[in-house]
Amino acid sequence: MNFLMDHSRHKDGSFDDEGEAKFNEFKKLHEKEIQENGIDNLSIDEAYMKVLGHCSGYARDLGKGHPVVDKGGKKGKAELEAEIQQLRGNNNAMQAEIDFLKAESQRKEKEAKEREERLEKKVEVIMTSLGL
Known part of the structure; x- marks a missing residue:
């Protein structure tokens, strides 16, 4: 007033x-x-x-x-809903990519650990054969 x-x-x-x-x-x-x-x-x-x-x-x-x-x-309700769906789709795609990268990282860590264990066994065999 x-x-x-x-x-x-x-x-x-x-x-x-x-x-x-x-x-x-x-x-x-x-x-x-x-x-x-x-x-x-x-x-x-x-x-x-x-x-x-x-x-x-x-x-x-x-x-x-x-x-x-x-x-x-005003933005139309349908336009806003379409934008929300697109953002949810983008979010789901990014989450899937994150999950894939985590799985890939875990796989590589496991391979590295197995490789390290094989090398340790080879070193142990060599040391045993040399009598050390």
Whole structure:
């Protein structure tokens, strides 16, 4: 409500016509909420949306807000779901690659350990044959 009072006035302190109408509508909305519920449960954002209406892009009369995702002001649900599925697929592919690399690493470690054991046995046989 303070925003409307601060930004919808002329320099002499009087409301411009549109600002006065919106301010009165804003006041009536809050009074109606208090009469119906005994308390004002309406959030400021909801009140602004009801009084000023939806405007794609930045929220009307609220200054710069979050930039718009696309031209329509919203990303379509189907588009978001497709993007989520693609990201899940990428995640699954990366997880499979990680699992493959872990298995490959374990296999190479096992081969290295077996090679080391064979070399130790060969060294032992040579040492035994030399009598050391």
